[in-house]
Amino acid sequence: MPLDSSQDDCIVESLLGRKPQGDYEIAVRRLDGTPRVIKNAPFLNDGTPMPTTYWLIDPVDKLLISRLESTGAIDEAEREIGLEKLKEIHLTYEQQRDKSIDRDYEGPRPSGGVGGTRKGIKCLHAHYAWFLAGGNDPVGLWIENQLSEENCNKTQN
Secondary structure, X not given: OOOXXXXXXXXXXXXXXXXXXXXXXXXXXXXXXXXXEEEEEEEEOOOOEOOOOEEEOOHHHHHHHHHHHOOOHHHHHHHHHOHHHHHHHHHHHHHHXXXXXXXXXXXXXXXXXXXXXXXXXXXXXXXXXXXXXXXXXXXXXXXXXHHXXXXXXXXXX
């Protein structure tokens, strides 16, 4: 059940640990309606470019992915997916983000792809957020598979 916008604002602020610095919308919710991923506007309120469109705010997701990252998963995912494919992923992300910027805008623009990077993987959290929001991100799918495999292993033991 969706929450009202004032509830969403309070929850998002609490999960971020601060007030959001720009406009956003809820991109993905848990089954109970709690925000899981937010979609940021391409600019903060002060005009600073915001390269990270999709932001994972769910504390359980963040913890699981942080644990995954601590095992060297970024290097493993890069090897399995390949730098050429990652370059394509970043370009697609950048193109989607840039569609929300007026063509005539002349100020500084966000740059880079997922998490603001152009090469490799900077952050599994950003890839997973985009994947959850419906992005065609093989890194997000790889993460989903890793988390599912880890969960299966725990239930079998």
